[in-house]
Amino acid sequence: GREGGGGREGGREGGREGGREGIMMLNSSSLSLLLNYSSASSTSSSCRLREHFSLNGMYQKGDVILGGLFEVHYFTVFPELSFTSEPQQLYCEGFTSCGFQQAQTMAFAVDEINRNPDLLPNIKLGYQLYDNCLKLGVALRAAMSLASGTEEEFLLYETCSGSPPVLGIVGDPGSTHSIAISSVLGLFRVPMVSHYSTCSCLSNRGKYPSFFRTIPSDAFQVRAMIQILRRLGWTWVGLVFSDDDYGVQAARSFHSSLAESGGCVAYSQVLPKDNRPTELQRIVGEIKSSSARVVVVISNEAYLLPLVDEVVVQNVKGLQWIASEAWSTSSVFHTPRLMPYLGGTLGIAIRHGEIPGLRDFLLSIRPNDQPDNNPGNNMVKQFWEAVFGCRLEPPAGWVEAGGDVCTGQEDLRNVETNCGDLSELRPEYNVYKAVYALAHALHDLLQCVPGRGPFSGNRCASLQRLEHWQLVHYLQRVNFTTGFGDRVSFDDNGDALAIYDILNWVWLQDGSIEVETVGVIDESAPTGQELTLDEDRIFWNFESKKPPRSVCSESCPPGTRVARKKGEPVCCFDCISCAEGEVSNTTDSAECSRCPEDFWSSPERDLCIPKGVEFLSYQESLGLSLMTASLLGALICAVVLGIFTRYRNTPVVKANNSELSFLLLLSLKLCFLCSLLFIGRPRLWTCQLRHAAFGISFVLCVSCILVKTMVVLAVFRTSKPGGNASLKWFGAGQQRGTVLVLTSFQAAICTAWLVSASPTPHKNTRYHNDKIVYECVVGSVAGFGALLGYIGLLAFLSFLLAFLARNLPDNFNEAKFITFSMLIFCAVWISFIPAYISSPGMYADAVEIFAILASSFGLLVALFGPKCYIILLRPERNTKKALMGRATTKT
Numbered sequence: 001g002r003e004g005g006g007g008r009e010g011g012r013e014g015g016r017e018g019g020r021e022g023i024m025m026l027n028s029s030s031l032s033l034l035l036n037y038s039s040a041s042s043t044s045s046s047c048r049l050r051e052h053f054s055l056n057g058m059y060q061k062g063d064v065i066l067g068g069l070f071e072v073h074y075f076t077v078f079p080e081l082s083f084t085s086e087p088q089q090l091y092c093e094g095f096t097s098c099g100f101q102q103a104q105t106m107a108f109a110v111d112e113i114n115r116n117p118d119l120l121p122n123i124k125l126g127y128q129l130y131d132n133c134l135k136l137g138v139a140l141r142a143a144m145s146l147a148s149g150t151e152e153e154f155l156l157y158e159t160c161s162g163s164p165p166v167l168g169i170v171g172d173p174g175s176t177h178s179i180a181i182s183s184v185l186g187l188f189r190v191p192m193v194s195h196y197s198t199c200s201c202l203s204n205r206g207k208y209p210s211f212f213r214t215i216p217s218d219a220f221q222v223r224a225m226i227q228i229l230r231r232l233g234w235t236w237v238g239l240v241f242s243d244d245d246y247g248v249q250a251a252r253s254f255h256s257s258l259a260e261s262g263g264c265v266a267y268s269q270v271l272p273k274d275n276r277p278t279e280l281q282r283i284v285g286e287i288k289s290s291s292a293r294v295v296v297v298i299s300n301e302a303y304l305l306p307l308v309d310e311v312v313v314q315n316v317k318g319l320q321w322i323a324s325e326a327w328s329t330s331s332v333f334h335t336p337r338l339m340p341y342l343g344g345t346l347g348i349a350i351r352h353g354e355i356p357g358l359r360d361f362l363l364s365i366r367p368n369d370q371p372d373n374n375p376g377n378n379m380v381k382q383f384w385e386a387v388f389g390c391r392l393e394p395p396a397g398w399v400e401a402g403g404d405v406c407t408g409q410e411d412l413r414n415v416e417t418n419c420g421d422l423s424e425l426r427p428e429y430n431v432y433k434a435v436y437a438l439a440h441a442l443h444d445l446l447q448c449v450p451g452r453g454p455f456s457g458n459r460c461a462s463l464q465r466l467e468h469w470q471l472v473h474y475l476q477r478v479n480f481t482t483g484f485g486d487r488v489s490f491d492d493n494g495d496a497l498a499i500y501d502i503l504n505w506v507w508l509q510d511g512s513i514e515v516e517t518v519g520v521i522d523e524s525a526p527t528g529q530e531l532t533l534d535e536d537r538i539f540w541n542f543e544s545k546k547p548p549r550s551v552c553s554e555s556c557p558p559g560t561r562v563a564r565k566k567g568e569p570v571c572c573f574d575c576i577s578c579a580e581g582e583v584s585n586t587t588d589s590a591e592c593s594r595c596p597e598d599f600w601s602s603p604e605r606d607l608c609i610p611k612g613v614e615f616l617s618y619q620e621s622l623g624l625s626l627m628t629a630s631l632l633g634a635l636i637c638a639v640v641l642g643i644f645t646r647y648r649n650t651p652v653v654k655a656n657n658s659e660l661s662f663l664l665l666l667s668l669k670l671c672f673l674c675s676l677l678f679i680g681r682p683r684l685w686t687c688q689l690r691h692a693a694f695g696i697s698f699v700l701c702v703s704c705i706l707v708k709t710m711v712v713l714a715v716f717r718t719s720k721p722g723g724n725a726s727l728k729w730f731g732a733g734q735q736r737g738t739v740l741v742l743t744s745f746q747a748a749i750c751t752a753w754l755v756s757a758s759p760t761p762h763k764n765t766r767y768h769n770d771k772i773v774y775e776c777v778v779g780s781v782a783g784f785g786a787l788l789g790y791i792g793l794l795a796f797l798s799f800l801l802a803f804l805a806r807n808l809p810d811n812f813n814e815a816k817f818i819t820f821s822m823l824i825f826c827a828v829w830i831s832f833i834p835a836y837i838s839s840p841g842m843y844a845d846a847v848e849i850f851a852i853l854a855s856s857f858g859l860l861v862a863l864f865g866p867k868c869y870i871i872l873l874r875p876e877r878n879t880k881k882a883l884m885g886r887a888t889t890k891t
Contacts (some may be wrong), residue, residue: 062126
């Protein structure tokens with residue numbers, strides 16, 4: 001965890017080790033402190049304090065007292081233990097003005113609350129602040145002193161009453177100290193609000209039930225770093241961390257969080273505690289050889305400084321450093337020697353704040369203003385002597401040795417401390433919020449209405465019989481806003497709303513360094529808006545003045561997919577093109593997705609585009625040609641029908657059975673027109689109608705030809721002796737009835753086909769992957785076969801009868817024309833079957849239309865061509881005499 005404001009040089013102690021050390025200390029000197037009140041006798045009614053510990057501190061009286069633990073010194077001197085005399089008290093050295101400034105911030109906050117009439121009216125807060133000297137043993141002694149009180153004597157009553165010695169404690173700044181102290185004080189539910197302990201382990205409410213903090217835990221610090229990396233597109237980063245609980249736990253969290261966000265750790269190195277040169281050289285060599293251009297360092301400055309020195313020795317430039325909160329504000333790195341390497345560093349820092357009036361308060365401190373009636377009220381004197389290099393009470397020989405004597409009236413405005421700019425307070429701001437959190441909790445407790453309290457029986461707590469756990473209850477629910485605009489509240493684990501500043505180390509042209517705030521990470525912001533980063537203000541320490549690229553493998557371009565490399569992190573991969581019909585239109589796609597059925601992948605495999613559509617269209621030349629031929633055939637049929645109608649009383653028309661001729665012309669016209677149903681985009685009704693219309697039209701046509709052939713045979717037989725009886729079976733009624741019956745049978749076949757397995761439109765993608773062929777599936781092959789087979793049967797019978805009658809006299813012989821027409825018809829449709837089967841898509845429809853038109857034109861020309869020739873061009877032969885004469889000549 002975090003080890004303190006001004007005393008970071010002391011490093012970070014392990015949380016678990018600190019806990020064990022704390023228990024050991026408790027079992028020795030600290031335990032004796034808990035028991036340092038003893039009765040004068042078994043029947044005595046009073047207790048007396050046996051001993052005082054020598055602790056640096058500050059004290060101010062009040063109706064209620066708040067305790068505080070701060071790092072004012074960073075070195076502890078223990079007395080020698082001779083075991084022959086009583087040991088002297090330990091003492092502390094190495095004064096740090098930053099820790100003192102944090103302690104004074106608590107004093108300022110208490111003074112400000114006492115002057116506020118709206119917060120804790122009629123209640124005066126006091127404080128008892130101690131210096132932990134950056135030593136766990138000292139911190140435990142101070143905490144036990146705060147918890148047990150410092151009164152010399154108090155009376156025992158049958159029932160205890162009165163407020164506890166301190167209501168709560170602000171601190172300790174170190175996570176190790178907080179773990180040990182809270183483990184003990186948590187047993188008594190003494191509230192403890194730390195301003196600097198960041199170890200995520202302290203969020204365990206079961207172990208630390210009364211611990212709170214106003215600084216975010218390390219868990220959120222890691223999440224904040226991940227958000228910055230993700231915002232800037234850095235997925236391939238190096239990790240360096242200190243060998244303590246702070247570094248190890250944060251590194252473990254960083255590994256898992258980065259993996260969840262899609263990033264990878266290129267290398268993970270532990271900083272040695274002993275600063276071994278060979279180990280530092282190895283780590284820097286790893287950093288130098290890695291392709292990762294971003295280095296995340298989770299450590300304090302004490303561990304990191306030797307590594308940075310080795311970076312300078314090996315001249316490793318061109319890296320983007322990401323600083324954890326422990327060293328992001330450290331001025332020890334802000335030197336011209338290090339800036340060519342560390343310039344442009346981005347760091348996570350405690351949220352800064354403004355505390356109006358604090359500067360004047362600090363400048364008004366005077367050692368003579370502190371009361372001397374408390375033995376621990378010596379912290380201000382130590383500060384004064386450290387700042388001005390003098391002594392308020394000089395020891396013997398001090399003046400003779402040339403030492404200065406303090407007057408107590410020196411001006412603080414004439415000296416500078418190493419605590420930084422008071423306009424951007426960070427740990428002090430957390431101290432300020434911690435004091436106000438305890439004050440607001442106490443204020444809410446005192447506002448309780450009797451009978452409406454939160455405790456059993458709707459009781460309220462009272463200041464006269466206050467118990468620590470009651471204040472913890474209100475502290476858990478505290479919610480207020482500081483004058484700087486930040487909301488303060490605690491979650492179920494005692495953690496405050498996490499908020500961090502993002503800092504950037506700007507290397508100016510004059511060689512100086514300026515730390516600028518370029519963003520904020522606020523966990524209380526709406527989802528997706530937690531990170532606010534002004535990238536235009538960031539100083540990038542690169543020639544391009546732009547953020548570096550830090551990825552193991554560049555994102556795959558659209559049209560490719562990610563192929564993981566075996567044994568490599570997930571950020572290292574190859575890019576493989578998507579297959580046909582698949583696309584990938586994102587740069588992080590691990591898989592290609594198949595396009596919908598009606599779409600096809602573009603040549604770049606990055607977009608699904610609509611597939612081409614293929615069907616026999618009226619707009620295409622083939623479809624237009626077939627449509628023209630169909631309409632032309634229908635028109636010729638209409639012309640021939642008009643000619644036959646005009647010359648219906650002539651011998652040629654009468655001799656060729658005009659009624660059947662008219663019906664045959666009508667059926668041929670239908671045959672020509674039904675081919676139009678095969679052109680255009682298939683619809684359900686066109687698919688159902690096209691074959692039915694085609695089948696019925698051709699059966700009607702072939703039936704007429706078959707009946708005509710039978711009539712020719714019957715007429716020829718009537719010309720022979722005794723043949724009159726044959727014609728009575730082929731009268732006009734029988735002819736119409738025969739055509740109707742034969743056609744009705746085909747209609748029945750079509751109806752059964754449509755009902756059982758109707759033809760339907762279908763999108764066929766078997767012929768072309770990038771094209772949709774619209775076609776009609778027959779539904780039932782048996783139905784389609786029955787339709788064609790029935791037409792073929794009738795055509796074969798017509799051809800057979802016509803062939804048998806081919807040698808009849810020319811006067812009566814229309815059979816040879818029928819034979820020729822049926823020969824054409826059968827040849828066309830026999831050729832049609834294999835051509836239809838082997839033709840894909842719209843060409844199958846074109847083959848069928850061609851077969852319809854070819855057979856129809858064949859019938860039309862063969863049957864009606866000679867007759868129209870006689871009617872129109874040889875009218876002299878269109879007479880009964882001419883017909884009879886030819887018959888006489890040949891007989």
